[in-house]
Amino acid sequence: MSYLRWWIWVCCGLLPLAAQAEDYPSVEILVPFVELHTAPDERYPIHDIAEHGQQVSVIKRRARWYKVRTSEGKQGWVSDEQLRSSLTAAGLASLPETSSDYHP
Amino acid sequence: MTSQSTALIRRARQSAMILSVLASLSACSLWPGYENDKRDNARPLPGEEAQAQPVDPNLERPDVGIKQIKSQDYEVGGYAGIIVFDRNHTSGLYGVRAAYHKSENFFVEGNYAFASTVGYNQARNLLGGSDGADIKYKSFGFSAGYNLIPGDLYVSRGYTVPFVIYGIGGFGFAKFEDDSHTSYSLGAGLKMMPTDWLAIRFELRDQAWSAYGIDHNAEFTFGLAGYF
Known part of the structure; x- marks a missing residue:
């Protein structure tokens, strides 16, 4: 029981560190809009969009999808094809292109 | 006094005054800190600051940290359930697995599992029924999976739980009692993702191997996994 209590205290102590760790790179949307999906x-x-010129924070990547958060707090998953130009302009490493990528 | 002597005296006075003024000005230049005090109070002219501080050629490169995007391609977790050996004996099953998501649909996975009656018998006591068979069983394998049918569960106005029905199959090695077998597995599962880092998996898989005919062993498991 004392071990359990000790672990709870350790976890509580690490919570502020977890909150400080939220420092995500920000990119500007360069295409007319990107679609925010509920999952990658x-x-x-598609539950929302982010429009041209908007700044979005890139929270994480899974396979070829990026989870982003807009300045209004909307979150969603954007495909690599739609976000590639923004990532490249921001100097962030994008994934290698595939033959199936669509370039309007 | 003649006019000549008056002119000489006037020149001498003028020379003395000029010399005294020059001496006082040169003394001002020797006054330590005078120039600096004067410059501090004076408003700098455009470009004066740049000229006063030449560029140091030995500048160190500033530490410009480019923020990296965190990736979550790996899924690691554990599972528990039951295994039915050749439609005869039932036992508890516990295991761990690690998966790598190559794309949004395709993933590969490795797993290790063992059978135990620990926990299983207690559950059977609560629910009724006979105890599990105490069978020595261990297995590990490699599988490939494909997300077949994705969907969204609308829990509330602002909260949805994405889920996916996937198919999975692979091969591995199983040790049943004292015999070792090359095993093949095929199954399907339901994965729910209440947060983007947590996955809840329900899986049904047929673990088969060949020993005096093909033995089919059904696994029903419930698992939790985190994305890293």
Whole structure:
């Protein structure tokens, strides 16, 4: 029981560190708009968009999808194809292109 | 006094005054800190500051940290469930697995599992029924999976739980009692993701190997996994 209490205290102590760690790179949307999906797959619903000129924070990447957060607090997953130009302009390493990528 | 002597005296006075003024000015230049005090109070002219401080050629490169995007391609977790050996004996099953998501649909996975009656018998006592079979079983394997049917569960107005039905299959090695077998597995599962770092998995898999005919061993498991 004392070990459990000790671990709870350790976890509580680490919480502020976890909060400080949220320092995400920010990029500007350079295409007319990007689609925010609910999960990292194009088959999941689009619940919002981020428009041209908006700054978004890139929280994480999974496979070829990026989780972003807009300045209004909206979160969603954007495909690598839609976010690639913004990442390149911001100097962030993007994934290598694939033959299936769509370039309008 | 003649006019000549008056002119000489006037020149002598003028020379003395000029010399005294020059001497006082040169003394001002020797006054320590005078120039600096004067410059501090004076407003700098445009470009004066740049000229006063030449560029140091030995500048160190500033530490410009480019923020990196955190990737979450790996899924690590554990699972527990039951295994039915050849439609005869049932036991508890515990295991761990690690997966790498190559794309949003395709993933590869490695797993290790063992059978135990620990926990299983207690559950059977609560629910009723016979105890599990005490069978020695260990297995490890490699699998490939594909996300077949994704969906979204709308829990509330601002909160959805994405889920996906996936198919999985692979091969591995199983040790059943004292015999070792090359095993093949095929199954399907449901993965729910209440947060973007947590996955809850329900899986049904047929673990088969060949020993006096093909033995089919059904695994029903419930697992938790985190994305890293």
